[in-house]
Amino acid sequence: MGKLTEHQKWLIQTSFEHLTLNIDTVIGNFYGHIFETAPELKPLFKEDLPVQGRKFIRMLLMVVNHLDNLASVETDIQALGGRHHSYGAQAQYFPMVEDALLCAIEQEMGEQFTLEMDAAWRTVYRMMAENMQLQA
Numbered sequence: 001m002g003k004l005t006e007h008q009k010w011l012i013q014t015s016f017e018h019l020t021l022n023i024d025t026v027i028g029n030f031y032g033h034i035f036e037t038a039p040e041l042k043p044l045f046k047e048d049l050p051v052q053g054r055k056f057i058r059m060l061l062m063v064v065n066h067l068d069n070l071a072s073v074e075t076d077i078q079a080l081g082g083r084h085h086s087y088g089a090q091a092q093y094f095p096m097v098e099d100a101l102l103c104a105i106e107q108e109m110g111e112q113f114t115l116e117m118d119a120a121w122r123t124v125y126r127m128m129a130e131n132m133q134l135q136a
Contacts, residue, residue, distance in 0.1 A: 027053030081132025
């Protein structure tokens with residue numbers, strides 16, 4: 001995977017810590033945004049959303065914890081991509097999920113959400129999405 005600057009890593013880590021303080025709301029906002037803007041994706045989410053959301057947050061936590069060595073989690077991310085492909089996820093869905101994630105982060109962070117933070121999260125999400133799609 002690509003490289004993040006130290007400042008980008010810090011922005012992601014500190015904002016993720018903030019997100020975990022109100023994680024159920026973040027998860028609700030994330031899925032709410034997906035289903036509002038891309039209702040065609042709703043059938044892909046067959047699992048209970050709170051359970052699915054916790055899995056999503058655990059995956060993000062794994063990435064956040066390995067920002068200094070993202071290559072060490074590439075295999076896990078690629079395996080996740082293979083599972084998502086088997087559920088019906090397609091390449092055109094990744095930007096929709098990216099937008100939902102950034103919307104949920106922005107809603108939770110409020111005025112603390114900056115363009116730099118947006119760019120940092122988009123960078124790490126796109127690295128993850130690219131790796132996930134390697135197994136498609």
